[in-house]
Amino acid sequence: MTENDHKEISMRASEIMTSPAVATTPATSLREAVAVLTEKGFAGLPVVDHEGRVLGTFTEFDALRGIRAGGDGITVGALMSTPVEVISPSTDVTEIGRRMLADRLRCLPVVEEGVLVGVVSRRDLLRPLVRPDDSIAAQVHGLISDYAGYRPKWTVEVDGGYVHIAGEFRDEAERRVLDALARTVPGVVAVVLVTRNPAAT
Template sequence: MNTRTVGSVMTRNVVTARPDTSFKDLVTTLADERVSALPVVDDEGLVVGIVSEGDLLHRLDLPPDSPHGRLLHRRRPAPAGPLGDIAAGLMTRPVVTIGSDATVGSASRLLEKHGVKRLPVVDGGRLVGIVSRRDLLSTYLRADDDIRAEVRADALLSDPDAVGIVVDEGIVTLTGTVGRRSTADIAGRLARAVSGVVDVVNLLDWKYDDSAELRRHYVFDAQVGPTVRWPT
């Protein structure tokens, strides 16, 4: 089954910053490249932080007694002095990263858990790409015909001709009759795992309900006798 990975949807040509990149250069790069964040990498290509538009806003010279100034100060005071003028003092760290072989589902859960909008993708700590919310949503742009073909080829354990498959706006509906109830359940789960599937309506019927068999525990009543050693 072609469960999509982060590596298949991530952006590979990533615009980065260095720890000593100046505040002005950071702002210029964000504007010129039309991105909202820059991974910060060291001389070995290791990700040491990430600096976003939000991080740079903390450096604005707002009156400390203004509502916005008090809010920014509570969230994270901007470093004073030279360190506050370069990426090393402005970036967020440690960085939440993900591997390129992780599934898009795990990336989505990681974004939600940490409340971030993007994840640097690393291999051995070195940057190989970046994946954003938009990248993850791109998996749902697949054509219905493509989804149907993959469900038919990979998700059905029984005779595909016995199962009706309708895909409308990413929603898969399965109809027909299969041999066992467990087969119908598995077909529904496998269809749901196909890339681009929004939801599955499993209307499959079955000829035999094998639920009780699957729950049954087999007990082997065997006794172990004395060890017999053969002469050598």
Template sequence: MRHRSVADLMTPTAVSVGPGTTFKEIARLLDEFDITAVCVVDESNRPLGVVSEADLVRRRAAGAVLDTAGALMSSPAVVARPEWSVVRAARVMDRTRVKRLPVVDDGRLVGVLSRSDLVQLFLRRDRAIQEEIVEDVVTHTLGLSPSALSVEVEDGRVTLSGTVRRRSLVPVLLRLCNSVDGVVGVVDRLRYEDDDLSRK
């Protein structure tokens, strides 16, 4: 199975500013490009930090006189790499509570990944999800006959039914199906011939 990477989903042109960019210019860029944050980069296009809408509002509300990106930015920038899986990127976003990740390659800014980009995963067609599960998970990875199982997909929710040889295969099959891009849940209606787990 090949999971989509950050490079597959990122926007390859990131809006960035230099440390000397003014508060007003940052606000204008956020509005013009309909984005929630800009990356602050040095002369070599290496991320120094990020200025978000929240940074602008918070600093102004506090009455702080901070007029440049260098003074306003949150630093260091939380970044992703192009080869990361989108699952890894999503976990970093969740853990750090950010909505966008600058993407760096060899330390330089090459794009940006936003939460809205990640939503594309869940727009994947049901037929494509079903084919990947049957061909990659069931047949290739587990070596099972496609006719042994029924795989139904509706709105990203997978229903598995049929019979596997051993009970220990069930949790493996469920985990692999849950890891397929676009799957939002798996319903287990599987049966098994041999309860090998009860002998352990």
């Protein structure tokens, strides 16, 4: 087992949670809560009292129930899901994943001494699995695929911010275009274009 493997296994909620958490209250209107969900791209919001204690969660499903019921005059308190599962900052990531899968949870509030300190979503849980190089490669591949009309002409590999684009190039002008496109992606250190002979593959 490598040192990095050990780090991933021992990762805790405090290392991946979104903090400070965006929360709502029981008195918040359905319309206002839905606006927060959609604008922030959240799957759910913790519902807290004036002291920051978690009372429930307000999810996309709860929002849809409210909209189906008419929406006007309905508050978060009438729709929120209770009881609510919470975790502590020291909860192991493996346990968080198990609970999310078992109970089909979209997010888990993180509570310390009874007060909300953060939220762990499925996205937070998955984020540590993606290296910065993976994100760069995906963005570069998307840009050059757009340029090529989504024809799979090139492969992209990234190592330490160094982008390697391999494939066939029509001419030097196309090479310059691909180089320029790749360099627009944040985190790119250098771009290397490798001409690949199709007969050799």
